Amino acid sequence: MERVYSKGFRPLAIATVLTTVAAFALIFFYAPLDADQGFIQKIFYVHVPMAIVALCGFVAGGVMAIRHLRTGERSWDMRSYVAIHLSIILGTGVLITGAIWAKASWGHWWVWDEPVLVSFLIVFLLYCVYYPLRFSIEDPERQARYSSVFAIAGGAFVPINFTAVRMAEAVTHPRVLSQTGGNLPGEMRLTFLVSLLAMALLFVTLWKLELTSKHASAQLKRLRSRLELRAEEHPAAQPVTR
Amino acid sequence: MIRTAGAILRKDLTIELRTKESVPAMTLFTVTVYVLFHFGLDRDSLDGELASGVLWVTLLLASVIGVSRLFAAEREQGGIDALLLAPVDRTALFVAKAAALFLYLLVLELVAVPAFGLLLLGPDLLAALPELLAILLLADVGLAAVGALVSALAAETRARELIVPLLLLPLLVPLLIGAASATAPLLRAGAAPEDLGRHLVLLGGYDLVFLLIALAVFDFLLED
Numbered sequence: 392m393e394r395v396y397s398k399g400f401r402p403l404a405i406a407t408v409l410t411t412v413a414a415f416a417l418i419f420f421y422a423p424l425d426a427d428q429g430f431i432q433k434i435f436y437v438h439v440p441m442a443i444v445a446l447c448g449f450v451a452g453g454v455m456a457i458r459h460l461r462t463g464e465r466s467w468d469m470r471s472y473v474a475i476h477l478s479i480i481l482g483t484g485v486l487i488t489g490a491i492w493a494k495a496s497w498g499h500w501w502v503w504d505e506p507v508l509v510s511f512l513i514v515f516l517l518y519c520v521y522y523p524l525r526f527s528i529e530d531p532e533r534q535a536r537y538s539s540v541f542a543i544a545g546g547a548f549v550p551i552n553f554t555a556v557r558m559a560e561a562v563t564h565p566r567v568l569s570q571t572g573g574n575l576p577g578e579m580r581l582t583f584l585v586s587l588l589a590m591a592l593l594f595v596t597l598w599k600l601e602l603t604s605k606h607a608s609a610q611l612k613r614l615r616s617r618l619e620l621r622a623e624e625h626p627a628a629q630p631v632t633r
Numbered sequence: 634m635i636r637t638a639g640a641i642l643r644k645d646l647t648i649e650l651r652t653k654e655s656v657p658a659m660t661l662f663t664v665t666v667y668v669l670f671h672f673g674l675d676r677d678s679l680d681g682e683l684a685s686g687v688l689w690v691t692l693l694l695a696s697v698i699g700v701s702r703l704f705a706a707e708r709e710q711g712g713i714d715a716l717l718l719a720p721v722d723r724t725a726l727f728v729a730k731a732a733a734l735f736l737y738l739l740v741l742e743l744v745a746v747p748a749f750g751l752l753l754l755g756p757d758l759l760a761a762l763p764e765l766l767a768i769l770l771l772a773d774v775g776l777a778a779v780g781a782l783v784s785a786l787a788a789e790t791r792a793r794e795l796i797v798p799l800l801l802l803p804l805l806v807p808l809l810i811g812a813a814s815a816t817a818p819l820l821r822a823g824a825a826p827e828d829l830g831r832h833l834v835l836l837g838g839y840d841l842v843f844l845l846i847a848l849a850v851f852d853f854l855l856e857d
Contacts, residue, residue, distance in 0.1 A: 460850070460853050513803055513806050514803075516803045517800075517803035517804060519799075520796065520799045520800045520803070523790075523792065523795065523796060523799070524786065524787070524790060524796055524800065527790040527791040527792050527796065528789050528790055528791075529791075533789060536853050536854070537786060537789060537790075537854065539853070540782075540786060540850045540853055540854055541786060541800075543846065543849075543850055544782065544804070544843075544846055544847075544850065547842060547843075547846050548804060548807075551807050551838075551839060551842055552806065552807050554807075554835075555806070555807030555810045555811065555835060555839070556806075556807075556810065558810070558811075558831065558832075558835055559810040559814055
């Protein structure tokens with residue numbers, strides 16, 4: 392029971408380290424320099440995997456929330472919370488790296504006619520409300536239930552929002568779909584896929600780590616309160632300090 | 634279920650008719666925002682994208698008032714316990730609240746849209762009216778569904794007035810995109826719809842998805 396979250400953690404962590412090292416090695420020594428963007432294009436291997444993993448994390452948080460409402464098990468709410476929490480942290484990274492990339496290749500920190508970037512900002516703003524919503528509900532059981540409802544609505548909102556923003560742009564800016572995936576040369580694609588895998592593994596590792604820590608501190612709290620209860624019941628049995 | 638929803642809706646409408654709390658506040662708010670836009674933009678008349686944007690942003694902000702008041706009567710005077718004790722489907726409560734919000738929005742637009750035509754709009758409003766009505770109706774359905782869901786979500790939190798706008802407005806961005814870009818060509822000088830079908834499909838899809846989500850998850854709110 393105690394090791395439920397930490398099961399398989401060590402091999403997972405090792406795999407994450409190895410893949411991340413491999414990804415960075417590929418980025419710097421294997422992937423060719425982009426013809427017109429040069430070195431700055433390499434931020435692509437961090438920015439895009441981070442965005443994909445963050446969005447998947449939001450949707451996964453929604454799926455775990457469905458599990459929570461269906462089974463009534465609080466641990467699923469905890470899983471959903473940690474997934475959304477990590478996705479928001481990654482999302483901050485996505486917005487920062489996106490802005491750096493935009494500044495370097497288009498000359499502006501922010502461009503409104505890039506539908507993916509704009510959609511991501513909207514999703515990010517929505518999920519930032521998860522914290523005030525969650526932590527302004529005191530009753531733990533109700534907190535879990537309301538957070539799950541938010542996570543489900545948010546998870547469904549992600550694809551709708553991306554479609555809507557793309558539709559708004561499509562009139563004025565006809566653009567080639569799958570700029571990032573379809574027409575990459577082989578070396579770039581391999582580097583991209585390894586980076587994506589590394590980011591996904593990093594996400595799962597951090598997710599497990601955070602869950603283990605949350606689980607451990609909840610148990611510690613339970614043990615402490617039991618100890619205090621016992622001290623109140625049998626004051627004589629209390630070990631003498633000093 | 635429909636009878637229960639009807640009864641709750643009738644109760645809400647009676648309260649609204651007697652206290653006159655939400656709808657007059659929403660209408661007053663829209664007219665005030667038009668005045669603000671007049672001075673903020675320093676323009677006497679608007680058309681095209683600017684007019685459509687001002688109209689829709691104002692309507693969405695006004696809907697925030699309606700949404701944050703939607704469960705107010707129940708919360709403040711404890712009626713929610715009675716509603717929850719009653720052996721009725723929670724879905725009926727959602728349908729009633731969404732329908733009430735929908736009606737509030739209709740009444741609001743009955744005043745706010747003509748007022749916009751009088752105060753700020755350059756081209757004639759009547760030319761754009763039939764298409765605009767369709768857009769307004771579809772947008773109201775989406776607003777009512779999302780609004781009732783957000784209102785129930787925020788009802789339990791300590792900082793209700795803070796959560797409602799923060800939660801509602803990002804959720805409404807797709808709706809704003811569809812409604813504003815469908816309305817923009819209608820408010821130009823030679824009003825001609827442009828890409829209307831596509832935007833109506835977007836609005837309709839949004840309505841459908843959020844109605845279904847709200848119906849599916851509403852049972853879990855207000856469970857106790």
